[in-house]
Amino acid sequence: QVKLVESGGGLVQPGGSLRLSCAASGSIFSIYAMGWYRQAPGKQRELVAAITSYGSTNYADSVKGRFTISRDNAKNTVYLQMNSLKPEDTAVYYCNADQLIVAGAAHGMDYWGKGTLVTVSS
Numbered sequence: 001q002v003k004l005v006e007s008g009g010g011l012v013q014p015g016g017s018l019r020l021s022c023a024a025s026g027s028i029f030s031i032y033a034m035g036w037y038r039q040a041p042g043k044q045r046e047l048v049a050a051i052t053s054y055g056s057t058n059y060a061d062s063v064k065g066r067f068t069i070s071r072d073n074a075k076n077t078v079y080l081q082m083n084s085l086k087p088e089d090t091a092v093y094y095c096n097a098d099q100l101i102v103a104g105a106a107h108g109m110d111y112w113g114k115g116t117l118v119t120v121s122s
Contacts, residue, residue, distance in 0.1 A: 002026035002102060002111050004095045009116030016120070017083045022095030022113055024076040032099035032108065034071055034078035038091035038118075045094065049080060063089075085120045092117050 008020040024031065035050030035058075049059045049069040057069055068081040078095065092115040099108035 002028065002097075002100060004097055004111050004113035006093065006095045006113045006116040009093060009118045011119045011121065012085055013122050014085060014087060014120055016085050017081070018085065018118060020080040020082070020093055020095075020116060020118075022078045024097050024100065024111070027103040028076055029101045029103045029105070030108075031073075031076060031097050031101075033097075035096045035098065036069065036078070036080045037094045037096055038089075039094070039115075040088075040091040043091075048093070050096075050098070051078065082118070085118075087120045090118060090120050 004022055004024050006022045012018050033050050033052045036048040037045050038048050039045040047060055048063055049067055051057045051069045051071045053073055066084045071078045094115045095113035097111040100111050101108040
């Protein structure tokens with residue numbers, strides 16, 4: 001059974017930093033892309049950043065220059081370094097594994113973590 005477990009959320013003051021981690025576990029053969037999405041109260045879930053197994057990255061315009069996504073393919077783990085945090089970054093952050101192929105499976109599926117809350121407030 002595949003599980004994605006996020007960690008690293010919490011309360012931080014504006015201008016501060018946090019580092020989120022997400023580890024995928026189970027009988028995993030490969031993962032095409034891993035990423036972070038967020039959902040603020042009353043808003044739709046949106047892409048924050050994503051990274052492919054080859055290292056190609058994609059960022060939301062609102063976080064470019066402040067957030068950095070990285071990945072350890074050997075550990076099936078993705079990280080999100082968040083700097084210069086703003087109150088508008090407050091949200092539940094969800095980890096996503098795109099096209100995760102379980103050992104022995106013919107096709108990949110998308111998996112989600114349960115989310116970790118990031119609150120930016122003074």
